[in-house]
Amino acid sequence: MKLVFAGTPEVAVPALDALIASGRHEVAAVVTRPDAPAGRGRRLVASPVAQRAEEAGIEVLKPVKPRDEDFLARLREIAPDCCPVVAYGALLPQVALDIPVHGWVNLHFSLLPAWRGAAPVQHALMAGDEITGASTFQIERGLDSGPLYGTVTEVVRPTDTSGDLLTRLAFAGSGLLAATMDGIEDGTLKAVPQPAEGITLAPKITVEDAQIDWSAPALRVDRVVRGCTPAPGAWTVFRGERLKLVQAVPVPDRTDLAPGELSAGKNNVYVGTGSHAVELLWVQPQGKKPMKGADWARGVRIAPDEHVG
Numbered sequence: 001m002k003l004v005f006a007g008t009p010e011v012a013v014p015a016l017d018a019l020i021a022s023g024r025h026e027v028a029a030v031v032t033r034p035d036a037p038a039g040r041g042r043r044l045v046a047s048p049v050a051q052r053a054e055e056a057g058i059e060v061l062k063p064v065k066p067r068d069e070d071f072l073a074r075l076r077e078i079a080p081d082c083c084p085v086v087a088y089g090a091l092l093p094q095v096a097l098d099i100p101v102h103g104w105v106n107l108h109f110s111l112l113p114a115w116r117g118a119a120p121v122q123h124a125l126m127a128g129d130e131i132t133g134a135s136t137f138q139i140e141r142g143l144d145s146g147p148l149y150g151t152v153t154e155v156v157r158p159t160d161t162s163g164d165l166l167t168r169l170a171f172a173g174s175g176l177l178a179a180t181m182d183g184i185e186d187g188t189l190k191a192v193p194q195p196a197e198g199i200t201l202a203p204k205i206t207v208e209d210a211q212i213d214w215s216a217p218a219l220r221v222d223r224v225v226r227g228c229t230p231a232p233g234a235w236t237v238f239r240g241e242r243l244k245l246v247q248a249v250p251v252p253d254r255t256d257l258a259p260g261e262l263s264a265g266k267n268n269v270y271v272g273t274g275s276h277a278v279e280l281l282w283v284q285p286q287g288k289k290p291m292k293g294a295d296w297a298r299g300v301r302i303a304p305d306e307h308v309g
Contacts, residue, residue, distance in 0.1 A: 001081035001185050004061075004100070006031040010048040011170045012086035015107055018174035019084065020056055025181055028078050029059040031066070033089050067093040075099050082184060084177055085139065086170075097139060102184050104139040107177045109169045110202070111135060111151055113194045116144035117202035121169065122162045124202075125227035128219075130156055132165070134173035136180040138191045143201075147191035149180045161229040205232055212236045214260035214309045217275040218250040233284075236260075236308045238300070243308065246282035246290050260309040264297035271308055 003025050005016050019027050030053035035044040046054070053060050063071035072095060082102035085092075097104055110120035112135040117123075124132045133153040138146040152172050156165060183189025210228040212221055212235065225248045228234040234245045248271075257263055257272025264270075270277040280293030 001025045001102070001181060002028050002079065003181065004029045004031060004075065004078060004080040004083045005049075005053075005085075006083055006088040006092075006104070007049040007086040008033045008047045008089045009087050011109075011166055012049050012088075013052050014170045014174040015084065015086045015177045016049060016052055018178045019181065020058075022178050022181075025185070027053075027056075027058055028080060029061055029074075031061045031063070031071075031075075031083075031088065034062045034064055066090050066096050072096060072099070082181065084181060086173070086177070092139060094141065097141075105136055105149065105177070105180060105184070106139050106144070106146070107173045108135050108137065108144055109133075109166060109173065111153065112137060112144060112148060113197075113199040115200055115202040118204040120202040121166045122202070122205050122227045123200070125156065125160065125162055125165065126223045127200075128223055132156055132169070134169050134176055136173075136176055137194070145194065147193050149183065149189055149191050150176055152176045159226070161226045163230045207232050207235075210234045212245065212309065214271065215274045218252075218273040218278050219275070221273050221278050222248060222250050238285075238308045241286045243286070244284035244290075245280065246284055248278045248280050251277045251279050258307075260307040262297075262302050262306050262308060264294070264302045267294050269293045269297035269302070 003019060005019060005027055007016060019025060030049060032047045032050045035046050038045040050060050061071055061074060076099055080100045083100045083104040085104050085106045092104060111133040115123050131153055133151055135151045136149040140146040154169055154172055205228060210232045212224060225234040225245050229246060235242050251270060254270055254277035257270060257277050259272050259274055261272040269280050271280060282290050283293050283296050284290040285296060
């Protein structure tokens with residue numbers, strides 16, 4: 001088939017690579033978000049998908065909005081058979097959805113209908129899911145509600161951050177998306193409606209969502225830290241400044257600390273929660289680089305009965 005691939009961040013690159021490498025389909029163009037400011041100089045930088053497409057000599061389309069008439073006209077000229085999508089980052093109007101013969105097929109990083117929305121991996125980790133995965137489905141006007149083509153499952157590991165899990169799903173999902181394109185082309189794959197039960201929503205995680213509630217159990221603190229790493233980053237307040245928590249692990253045998261109470265030893269630092277303590281392995285003070293929790297504790301000289309939060 002002739003394909004127009006839509007995607008923007010680094011997590012979408014493995015799927016683009018898989019489609020280019022398949023040799024079975026022609027990636028005629030790529031649709032991505034416009035160049036965005038990045039780095040200290042805030043200069044405009046092309047998206048990871050745009051950079052990869054340019055390396056491969058593929059035409060790149062960067063509409064400000066996918067309803068822009070110039071973009072729609074170019075899409076009609078290309079006349080794609082199907083438009084595979086991975087984390088494009090903009091809502092597609094019906095007029096765009098109607099252009100390809102086989103529509104737009106999204107790779108979504110959850111086992112739909114679980115975790116429909118912008119942050120499925122973060123929510124899966126924060127909810128304590130033991131199994132997650134990726135799904136391909138036909139895009140329609142509803143939020144991730146279109147009929148399913150296929151799924152692939154992935155075990156959630158005890159130490160996974162959202163970055164770890166998303167990286168694995170990006171590669172597992174790239175094979176699923178390529179196989180979905182093959183099945184659509186040869187007519188062996190038909191989309192089936194999503195189950196009516198088991199629908200959960202995964203809205204974007206805000207900075208406020210990522211603030212640690214130290215009265216919650218240690219298991220919840222661990223899940224929030226892992227689910228919010230690397231973005232937006234779990235955090236708390238220490239001496240009036242924000243302290244980002246990069247890695248924290250539950251310590252079941254420390255039950256002597258009140259919620260938020262700090263205890264620092266020579267090589268470690270603990271915080272009390274609503275159950276048992278957690279050890280702060282890595283933290284990032286405001287305006288500084290990540291550092292080991294014990295090094296941070298020595299530098300700030302934690303006082304007796306001092307708290308975070």
